[in-house]
Structures are given as C-alpha cells and as structure tokens.
Amino acid sequence: GAGVSQTPSNKVTEKGKYVELRCDPISGHTALYWYRQSLGQGPEFLIYFQGTGAADDSGLPNDRFFAVRPEGSVSTLKIQRTERGDSAVYLCASSLSRGAGGELFFGEGSRLTVL
C-alpha cells in the first residue's frame, strides 16, 4: 500500500485478555518500529526490527509484550494478560534506512483500551 497500515484502529478489551496488533509497513522498508504513546506524551520506543530479526527490543516493558516479523514485512505486537496501564495508542513506523538513522513513516496507530 501507499503508507503504513495498522489494524485494528481501535481495540477495547478486558483486563487479563490477550491482544494482537498488526502492522503492514511500506513495501520495501526493511526497518520496522513499534512505539507506545499515552495521552500528552511522546512516542515511547518498544522494539525495532531490521528484516525478520529484532535488532533492539530494549523498550519492551516486560515479558507480557512480544513482537514478531516472521517474513520481514508484516509485524504483530502481542500483549498477554493485559492490564489497565497498557491502555495507549500503539504506533508502528517503517523506514527505508538500515540502522537507526532515517525518516520514520508512521501508521495511524491502534488505540488500545483495557477496561
């Protein structure tokens, strides 16, 4: 597609449930990033993929969060045993650049609400 696509755009779930958020990057972009943005705050880095591998996962807050990119294109962010504090907009971005040094193209985000 023309831009980064994220689904679902909105997700409401109950505390303790499992959630998957999907990101379809711009075709040909090898780098893919996941961020979390809470209201009034800057995007918080979660994980960065270069191709299929996680080049930097230092931002994942705990072991309930996991992300995959099995074929080097679409990525899925998985959150187990959701907590109310996980509520935020989850942004995905892709970049043509290898390494952390190029423009990030963001998707519209997936707004997660944990009740």
Next chain:
Amino acid sequence: GENVEQHPSTLSVQEGDSAVIKCTYSDSASNYFPWYKQELGKRPQLIIDIRSNVGEKKDQRIAVTLNKTAKHFSLHITETQPEDSAVYFCAASSVFGPGTRLSVLP
C-alpha cells in the same frame, strides 16, 4: 540507553513571531536527530532532520541546529502561522522527547 529531554513543554507565540524548541540527549553515539510534528489525532510526520556531521540545516521557515559537544539541538520556526500549531517532538535516533505543544495565536 538514550534519554531525550525537551523544553518548553508548551509554547504560545503571536502569528509572525519566531518559536524555538530545545532538546538535549545523553548518548554521545547518537548521530541522527529528527523533528516530528503531530497534529491532534494524527500520526507524527517528519519536518526536518540533521545528522551529526552537520551543525545547521534550514528548510524555508524551519531550521535546526546541533551542538554535539554539548549534546544540544534546537528547532527554530520563523514567521509562525496558525497552521504551525501542533505538538513537536525531537528525537535522538529512535528515542523521542516528551514533546512541545506550540500554539500560534492569530
């Protein structure tokens, strides 16, 4: 890891005046410093970036300066317009600052 601070958190200016936003970073290995603009309810979009081998870069009304020794970089917007009103984020590589809400008053 990298830590980015940004000031001020809010900024109001009269239309036509200049606006300056300042950031500091902690990791001397960082070499890429982008600035993103985020309008309400929308995604962040790149407005300008600078790499560590350059001290200043300008694009029409927007300029960015970088002081690698002091680990400071700044965004300058001249002749501000109401459509410049948004939240601006600096970043060092992939780590973002907390943002500055800019309001341009007509």
